[in-house]
Amino acid sequence: MTRIAVVDYGAGNLVSIDQGLRIAGATAVLARRPADLSRVDGVIVPGVGAAGPAMERLAARGLVEPIRAWIGADRPFLGICLGMQLLFDGSDEDGAATLGILPGRVERLADAPRLPHIGWNAVRRTRDHPLFAGIAPAALFYFVHSYAPRPSGPGARSVTLAETDHGATFVSAVARGAAAGLQFHPERSGPDGLRLLANFVAIAGGG
Amino acid sequence: MLAVRVIPCLDVARGRVVKGTRFVDLVDEGDPPELAERYAREGADEIVFLDIDAAPEGRGTLLDIVERTARRAFVPLTVGGGVRTVSEMRDVLRAGADKVSLNTAAVATPDLVRRCARRFGSQAVVVAIDARRLPDPDGEDGAVPPSWEVVVKGGREATPLDAVTWSERVVELGAGELLVTSIDRDGTQSGFDTELLRAIADRVPVPLVASGGASGPADFVAAVTAGGASAVLAASIFHRRQHSIAAVKAAMAAAGIPVRPVPEDAP
Secondary structure: EEEEEEOOOOOOHHHHHHHEEEEHHOEEEOOOOOHHOOOOOOEEEEOOOOHHHHHHHHHHHHHHHHHHHHHHOOEEEEOHHHHOOOOOEEOOOOOOOOOOOEEEEEEEOOOOEEEEEEEEEEEEOOOOOOOHHOOOOOEEEEEEEOOEEEEEEOHHHHEEEEEEEEEEEEEEEEOOEEEEEEEHHHHHOOOHHHHHHHHHHHHHHOO | OOOOEEEEEEEOOEEEEEEOOOEEEEEEEEOOOHHHHHHOOOOOOOOOEEEEEOOOOHHHHEEEEEEEHHHOOOEEEEEEEEOOOOHHHHHHHHHHHOOOEEOHHHHHHOHHHHHHHHHHHHEEEEEEEEEEOOOOOOOOOOOOOOEEEEEEEEOOEEEEEHHHHHHHHHHHHHHOOOEEEOOOOOOOOOOOOOOHHHHHOOOOOOOEEEEEEEEEEEEHHHHOOOOOOOEEEOOOOHHHOOOOOHHHHHHHOOOOOOOOOOOOOOO
């Protein structure tokens, strides 16, 4: 059975991800220390809130370098919401330096009619990816955030996987190699969200 | 484009869904996780639980209900009622809630809003505001702009706070969303108080959830177009199957409001 580590660094709801992975036929392993990342097939970093305290809690548990090494080895990784934002260089929300795996910064959503951006919105794919297999091209997913990453540098376009409009257009999904990030919450996005989690399990399981 | 959310509200007391008029005369309406799952299947965009008894001895029951719901309904879940501290909020989030709604505790200790927002982010902190329209001082309708007082403890206790001023204050403190209930309309099926909604929506940058008074699809349309709400919430009309979520969304879509389509197999 495919084993997925769900990194638990303090805050937030992990019940829905756990249940979504169970429905996909995987075993979810709550990862609170580096050893919990051994003998798993994929890693999910969830999370909501600000980047600074999240990086501090990951560091306090000794998880920063193991996560960096996991992604560096091109193993299946999924960052959700804050977990996606942490992949970039840093966040304007509190000025925190983050993992620096993807080039770019996390910025406040521009020209938004209201913030936080809370609710269901269309995720328009800019290219195909197995994470979205079997999901309609502009399906709606659930968002709850005020910041989003702006990939930069020569590879910015190739990192972007999907875009969403709330005021200005922002990047709502990214992927490079086996690592992917979603600004929305698949674990709260009904049947399409469960499908996406199942696709990640299939990728991690080598399917 | 961001869809306007349609949210069934489940008032929970002693582990059961109840609904009364103006928070009294409670009638049993079912098992919370079961109803939440049904609504998710029918196209609900979010579920709100309000623990209206919020007795300390009932906390374990509530956390159990939240977790069972999170495992059955894959839509966002907001939980309110009885959260008085940062650690109580953490427990509710860990049980499977996405957002926590603060009401009486925020009035008693406004700094709780700031502390919860700093710990969990503004997006997880909803402040519920129960508002009651004040009588026109001149006794002439429309002679002066209307105003509303904040009430707490399920509408049983008045406060000196003005609802619009209080809205601005809690947003400054870090609230990421406001759940605005007209206590005058709640349970009466006489329509949302769109003047109350508009007065607040024009003064705060965060999303506003309209609550209290829904009787039919046209009321939901008015809450958005006249009131400026980002989401609309109701209880009895859904529990008693007077109107389906699909019917409400169809009326909203016909009025040009963006909605998330209900599942094709929705009842």
